[in-house]
Amino acid sequence: MLVLDAISPAPRCLRMFLLEKNIQLDSQFIDVITGENRETEYLSINPAGQTPSLQLDDGSYITESLAIAEYLEELYPQPVLIGNNPKERAETRMWWRRVELNITEFIHNAFHYSEGLNRFKSRIPVVPEAAPGLKMVAQDRIQWLDSMMHGLYLCGDRFSAADIWLYVWLDFANQVQVNQPINFSQLKHLSSWFEEISKRSSAQLSQKPLHEIKKNS
Structure with missing residues (x-):
């Protein structure tokens, strides 16, 4: 998997989530200051132009921080950050x-x-x-x-x-x-x-x- 990362609050939330779970993923930095997330290449991944995004092993993408967190929690349930039940x-x-x-x-x-x-x-x-x-x-x-x-x-x-x-x-x-x-x-x-x-x-x-x-x- 590949995290499309950026210096912005939502990507920081995902970084903190990954650190708490001790999940190490490869990443690609998206420069939101210069507007890279508003360019055609990134918009083809996430039409909303928001970061972060998560590229899965099959090449598809999950966007929205909550959806990414829940997906990763299912793959890596410990330590629990969403819920045991x-x-x-x-x-x-x-x-x-x-x-x-x-x-x-x-x-x-x-x-x-x-x-x-x-x-x-x-x-x-x-x-x-x-x-x-x-x-x-x-x-x-x-x-x-x-x-x-x-x-x-x-x-x-x-x-x-x-x-x-x-x-x-x-x-x-x-x-x-x-x-x-x-x-x-x-x-x-x-x-x-x-x-x-x-x-x-x-x-x-x-x-x-x-x-x-x-x-x-």
Whole structure:
């Protein structure tokens, strides 16, 4: 298999997932800064122009981070990051969807419309006037999520792929959204959660693309 990797939050989520599972795959770096993911060759693989993508041994591709993670979990079930049984898998998917639909999509689009505007205005439809509102909604939903947590992780005492997705996107938001950073001091649960996950070796290593991680390992 081959990972089409990039420096962007979603590919970092996959890198962190692979590191947690100790899965080593070959990779090809896609330069999203220059727009390589919007060129014909990559669009023939993923018409959405998004990264990451996973090339299977038969030459076909799986895209979308959740689909890739679930595919790899079936191939490499240990350590478990989605679930040991139907209930655990449903619980992970529930939290992942809550996080994605209520928080990270707002962070994603706010970046496109504000800090990343110069890069994205020629690639996708952008609405700069929407950015402040999107950031406000993300902040509100972060507090909403914080109020629902009742354990160290989103799934209680079980670290999961949902934690990876939320951690990477919140880390990204705090790095790029300089005008409205996340105030972790106001978050009863997520402040300690974020600090705990930051200590994981996968959180540090995943900041580099896969080919650099492999070269240094």
